[in-house]
Amino acid sequence: MKILRQIYFCGVSGALGALVAWLVVGWTNPASWRHLWLSNAFVGGSLGGLITIALVCTRGWVQQWTYSRILRTVRNGFICGSIGGAVGLILGQVAFMWIGGEWLGRGVGWGMLGLLVGLGQSLGDPSVRRCAVGAGGGAAAGLFAGWIYEILTQLFLFQSVTAQLWASSFGLMAVGGILAAGIPFAEKLAARGVLVVLSGQRRGTEHLILDKLLVGRSESCQVVISDDGELEPEQLALEVCPEGIRVSNVGQWRSVLVKGETLPPGAAAVCPSGALIHAGKTGLRVL
């Protein structure tokens, strides 16, 4: 699946996660709680956890992860996302109060939530660059989402309770959608390349190369190609280098073809954009 389409589905899923959070939060009515911080922790935790679950599930779906991997990532993502969301909204509330609400306050408030959620969801597959990009993307998306939320709030300022319900549900969905789409969009902007799987069950799937990408049959790889029996558990490593993308054969015994040239185990080659890689029965292209 193309990257932009992946981002689109992440956004829709984020909106779905936020919608579920809206329902859950509405049922428990934390606005009436005496302790504002506890209320924020609950709301932020629900929001962060559910958005992260939606985000991770979508990524698993579009990149065709195995069920066990999706479940494992959902578990980690929920824990990290909930904690990130809870801490993020508490910090967001501090910023909101400190600034005095309104446009900037709302934007910064949601930006803090986005920052922590972005950081939290990146912890499922940790690397410094990924975490930084996730946090930055989340913060920017949160800021933007906060403005959207504030616009909706101002538009529905004097409307009825029913209108407030519609506004708050749509506003929260917008926040969830923008956050969930903003984080992978930031990754797309920061990516140095894209790896496209050209054959097999995962053909057409695109993977961003942020810093390092491991390809193989093992579940520990970022790009898992389980339907190719001729592939080793860890076959290829694609890394960003000043010249472009460096492809290393990290397998033990099988060679791979890079631009038609054989790359034996342990060897590495710099891959220009558009180069074809053949590993096992699988064709890959670096863009």
Add this chain to the structure above:
Amino acid sequence: MGRVSIVLLLSLLVWASGTASTLGQGGRVDITQVDITRFPEVTVFFRVLDSSGKSLGQLCCDKVDVEEDGRRARILQILDKGSFPITTALVVDCSGSMADAVAGATKLDAAKKACHEFLKLSRPTDKNCLIQFNTVATVVCQFEAPLDHLHRSVDALQAGGNTAWRDAVVEALNMLAVRQGRRSVILLTDGQDNSSVRSIALVIENARKIQVPVYAIALGEYHQIDERELRQLAQETGGSYLLMPSPAQLAQLYEEMAKSLQEEVAVTYITNRPYPDGTRRRIRLSVQIGSTVFSGEGSYLEPHVLNPGSHFGVFLFWLVVLGLCYAGPFALDAHRKQAFRRACKEAFREESDENKVVSALLPRGELVTQVHPKAVLREAAPRVVSVRIDTILRPPEGTTILHQPLHLIVLLDLSASMEGERLIAAYSAIESLVGGMANRDSFCLVGFSDTASLVVPPIRIQSGRKLILSQLKDLSTGARTILAPALEMVPSLLPPARSSNQRRTCAVIVSDGMIEDRFPALETASNSAAEWKSMPWASAPTMTMNSSRIFAVTNTKWTTWIRPRKRQVPSKDS
């Protein structure tokens, strides 16, 4: 002394002015605090000041109007002065510097005297607590402590240690957070904070959260104190900042503050917007006393970042919308694929028709293979026009070609680059070709990528149409585009020699044109016959093809290679 009096006077004026008030005609309403602890009930505490800034004292309001964000609110009750309790946290600096003597008495003694004056004016319903701070903040007396105990505790204060006024204010705010009504913190300090754990931002945020104003009194010269932070704290919380260079008038200031607090009036109203939407709401208060109308403005921030709600119907509606958002791209894809397939079929159907016409021209020496119209494909799928079809036809001998059965050999590129829509286009083309063939025609398919493989062996259309179509669905792509092995297979797929004369043979290469290494000449061939002949596969001895024209469709242009053929003049018989 004169300077001290002027400063005191100015300080009292600053105190009296409060915050967020506007001057009305003949006086003004000074909103001192907005209490939203019982939201959507909002209580506004205010004083009415005359044009000189002095409180009007006993208030008899003929009419009070409250507008929130320009809309009149319903007033629940008006509490005149003295009819509601005031809760005050006295926060006193007991650091070592407070033991310094100024004009015969220590600063701490002056502070004690000031606290006594404040407590003396306290009414039985009022609640006060005492917090002292030096290196750490200590709650000396709780709100429940009787007044005499408070006086004794004030007397027992002793100086020593550093200054931690920020921690002390947070402690006071925590104690006030669980109380309602008119609340305030009166902070007295003479030095710079050097021991607090909390930041000024946290202090301000805590005060804003519970809407409690902090009145900060700095004792001493401005360079000895945290003037910027104290001023910020007072301004951001709706309190006041007072600088007292000398402690001599401190008691008088505390007395004035106590009186000022007790002169306030409270009005409680129901907000028109009972939603926790996190918006700042502007209040405009108008008080009519006699024939004079006083007015003032203030604001409060509803503190929730999120306005939560719950309605299952709304949830279901959005769920359906999101479902459509999920399904939309797939439906669009399906529609595009269908349209593309339809366009391909149309294109190849046209080709089939063209072939008949063109075949009729064969006796005149023209042998044409029609390739699907480029424009149709461009419109249907802009990225798929790189489908390339090279057609090689063996010309018939004689003039009865229209009635000859066809043996079609399709060489299908199954390289990675054909993945996706290109392959779909190719499938459609082949389906179309097979669909247009007669029962007595025969067909075979060779797939090529790294190597060539026979996907469909030569088979009569009559018996194998379903088999061919089913085999097409099971194709999988490989990696590279190497044509030679496929071409080498062609001779073995030609009809038996005994029937070749009766069966015209057609080989169609379906490729996207990215042939990698073996046939560079194919990519660069021009109209030159010499170049055409130089192609290795064209001159292969086993391939006695007699092609006349090849069309190729590429991304950008139509390229035609024409191999000149000696034109035959049709005989009169034919």
